[in-house]
Amino acid sequence: MFEAIKHNMETIDGVAVYPVVSLSIFFLFFVGLGLWVATYKKDKIQELSKIPLED
């Protein structure tokens, strides 16, 4: 896949960094998201999920 990218975009300087940066952003995003969700306290989660039922 990267070969195809390079071929089409070889006029950009340092294009090889493009897919690497993209992949890193992508990876870090999901690591961050996983950490965020995993560290929630259980009672907080319960409190939040009850919001729609309290009116």
Add this chain to the structure above:
Amino acid sequence: MEIQQFYYDNKIVKKFLYATIVFGVVGMLVGLLLAFMFMFPNLTQVISWLSFGRLRPLHTNAVIFAFVGNAMFAGIYYSMQRLLKTRLYSDVLSNIHFWGWQLIIVAAAVSLPMGITSSKEYAELEWPIDIAIALIWVVFGINMIGTILRRRERHMYVAIWFYLATFVTVAVLHIFNSLALPVSLFKSYSVYAGVQDALVQWWYGHNAVAFFLTTPFLGLMYYFVPKAADRPVYSYRLSIIHFWSLIFIYIWAGPHHLLYSSLPEWAQNLGVVFSVMLIAPSWGGMINGLLTLRGVWDKVRTEPVLKFFVVAITGYGMATFEGPMLSLKNLNAIAHFTDWIVAHVHVGALAWNGFLSFGMIYWLLPRMTKGPLFSQKLANFHFWIGTLGIIIYALPMYVAGFTQASMWKQFNPDGTLTYGNFIETITKIMPMYWMRAIGGTLYLIGVLVLVYNVVRTVRANRAVEDELAEAPALAPLSPRRLKGEKFHPWLERRPVQLTILATIAILIGGVIQIVPTIMVKSNIPTISSVKPYTPLELEGRDLYIREGCVNSQMVRPFRSEVERYGPQSKSGEFVYDRPFLWGSKRTGPDLHRVGGKYNNNWHFNHMWDPQSTSSGSIMPSYEWLFENKKHDRSGIQAKMRTLKQLGVPYTEKDILESPKTLNAQAEEIEKSLTADPDYVKSYEKSRKAAEARGEKFVPMKDREITAMIAYIQRLGTDIKVKETAKN
């Protein structure tokens, strides 16, 4: 803590709800009319503004922006007030939003049948209406964010996040895709050309589905399903992952609409990879919705609202499984340009958006009118006939798609196409088109039953009034993180920061996808023989756009297509196409290499009476192009100037002499037509008839059909290798 009293605004919800129902009926009626036009192509003959090509965008716009749009606003305004324990920020803004949106819909309903269109799918409206949409959308955004800032509930429930992402992303998409340079009040040219235009359009088109039809409805799902089931969502953790991964990944996937097209390979691959990944968040959301009903499945048996929700969420699951599959290149090669895609979008629209809206209406109405629903039985009937309608609509379209694709690709042992005549692939699937129309009729009957049920309920119950509520005021907290407060609870009480983060999440994919294509010239290989359109061809192209032609202009790199249509399309051939006209479905054969394939007389007869040149054709007659009326070509210089500003290499001389060159080319076409003795005979007859009526006779060269022929004959000829037919 001081307890405050306030009123929820139910009246604005009621207005949006009624608009949903009215425009739902209108949009679906137009759809049904279109479905019948496949069997009776000349059903609305001679009435130009009721022709298939002009009504099709009206149908899609009415269903997406009027039906689903109004349903979404009704649901958002109802749920947001309750989730945030406050009245909407401003009654004035709510009403400007409501009336502005309805005015836009009316403007669309008038301008699209008139042929005022940019031709970009789901973004057909011309620039003045585009600006109005942007303004009203901002009003909606201010009203929503204002409401969030005045809330009495510290934490924003996940539904609110979906609403915020909807607002931000639709704004970004709409503005970037609609960028165009106006020629006049009703005509503009896209700032993007050819491949770039296609990429931006499908980045928009795909994400309009994501952020107009999906994210707001997921927000509604996270509110109304727990409400109707009377239990919290299955997993709130999952809903957080659902939200962030969905908005993050969705935006990368647009290019899957352009597989095997002239789009650069890397962009196509990027689209495929991200489309496949989309299964994860989509199914996470579906499972979360369905599992919310755990333990209350007995209720689903008796409660029509829950039945509607179950089918809606299942439809969402089916469509979001199918979507990634369709983006795989091998499946896309079969499905693209066929009725399979029509089935796919209708599972989404009829089941997911339609049924979620109906469930919401049946749930809201008794609560807002403080009385029971007029008839549970009728609601159940609606559910069953609607479900049956979806099945009878979708299944035949899948069969039609497969049949058509396999017929297109079928070769004889000697290497010729088995079904060389495109019409054969249409007549074969006519029974499927019949069944589709029946399915659509059933679905619409269901909606009419809903209308009756709603009218009776509203009549029997009390008038909708604002609802008194009370909640403690929110104690001010430091905008900074409290001692011991983690990042995420802080973020969830800071709406602005959350919105900014969501914006960044959607922009990453957009930037990575769009920027290289826009910046890098080499993405569009230049072909020296490709020249800008002549003035007459340009006028013809604008007519083609006006009529909303549903043929594609993209020969994909398959043996079957090269054999049928000619050499595959190259990206460099479209550099002067503003907008691009690759199309998304082949209701007729591809037109990219049609230039020079037939002579002018053939096109003349074909446009007048398609069935005379192609027996069994489902193309309608375009008689109005032949009317004894002068084609207004006075704007040609302004058009060429605008295009020149956008970078089309017209010289000042080209522009100054354009009326002359235009006339010369038209004269040549008129002259070539006289080769047919029948033409000469009928032409003389019509001249005499006009004189007898005392009308001024307009020579053929000055009528619209001449420009149309000029454009069609130009198509794909810049690099055509095969010999062209003699005119």
